[in-house]
Amino acid sequence: MTYDVFSPGKLGDLELRNRVIKTATFEGMCPGGEVTEPLIEHHRAMAAGGVGMTTVAYCSVSPDGRTYGHQMVMRSEIVPGLRRLTDAVHAEGAAVALQLGHCGYFASKKVIGVRPLAPSKVFNLYGLSFGRPMTPDDMGRVADDFARSSDLAREAGFDAVELHYGHGYLLSQFLSPFTNRRTDEYGGSLDNRLRFPLEVLERVRQSVGPDYPVVVKMNLSDGFGRGLQPAEAVVVAQRLEAGGATALVLSGGFVSKTPLYMMRGNVPTWDMVRVQESWFRKVGLALFGRIFVQRYxxxxxxxxxxxxxxxxxxxLPLVLIGGILSRAGLDRAMASGFDFVALGRALIYDDQFLHKLQRGDIERSACDQCNRCIAEMDAGGVRCPCAERFFEIG
Ligand SMILES: Cc1cc2nc3c(=O)[nH]c(=O)nc-3n(C[C@H](O)[C@H](O)[C@H](O)COP(=O)(O)O)c2cc1C
Structure with a gap:
């Protein structure tokens, strides 16, 4: 069955007004981990632009799950701020999801004050540290944190949670043979590597009940030889379906190994150098950026x-993501059997993109994958510098 992308779609019992989701793109708008007016306005504008659902990016389930100090950590104190955000999005007629994650060994020891958690002792070049292999107690605590955070998200008015199982974050680190070198029942075979991610899903399900939409963003491939491969990802998807996921968002890439695999296009090396705070990182990126950040x-x-x-x-419902930029692309995704599409850069370029497509004003986004938006999220908040110039001139 082929859906019209502008027809309503269902995520469990939740009906979205259409099949377009604004995907999580880290906003960089939460100094001190607080909900701010720019964050609320960013998502209100996405909703006003006509998406079925917008996704608030990366909220850590615990203080030690942060890569940066300016990431949100789920706690009861931020629920009132999040409630203002969900109210603002609902008033524009869209639904809103919260992406929940733990970054595992990507955490910076400087930010979290302790050695980062990891499946195994693997060196993280970005954080310049080794992860601390997790004990069963650590796993129980993190699973509880995902469950508690999901409950708080629902209390704050979110229509769904999106659990981050991709891009090399903690649960992806468990799935990946590159980072999971354990010899106990949590490592080795794919069944074993799946054990902890499935325990997390089970805890979340127990906590939020059978009907609340729990979307999982997972990798189709880590994008390198020793990582998770596409054939294994198919099994991961089957096991997540059996484990109670409502829908899957299908992405790929591993931040510490193949950072641009999930986006493709230009490597904005000089923009990334510009926004680094430490001179050490600036010099490192300038000298080695081209080697560590491959171009796809x-x-x-x-x-x-x-x-x-x-x-x-x-x-189960599947969300196609990655380089969807045109009316033809939206239609092709639907014709290929996907239930929803998720868009990042086309909507960062222009939050009115969908309205313009629907009115027939444009056929495709003018986003050229310069990827400078990636640097902007660390320089005051995600935005497209090219679009601003274009619209000023236009
Ligand atoms: C600026 C920027 C920030 C991103 N931050 C996140 C994030 O916080 N969480 C996540 O799962 N993906 C993140 N991504 C990846 C996007 O969700 C998406 O998978 C990717 O951009 C491909 O979609 P697109 O081609 O429509 O942009 C980010 C992408 C961009 C461009």
């Missing part, structure tokens, strides 16, 4: 092929 050529719907393999293997 961009093509529209760049995750379609691997996503189709998952489509054939599961029945």
């Amino acid at each position: 050529p961009f093509e529209e719907l760049f995750f379609l092929r691997e996503s189709l393999a998952v489509r054939e293997a599961v029945d």
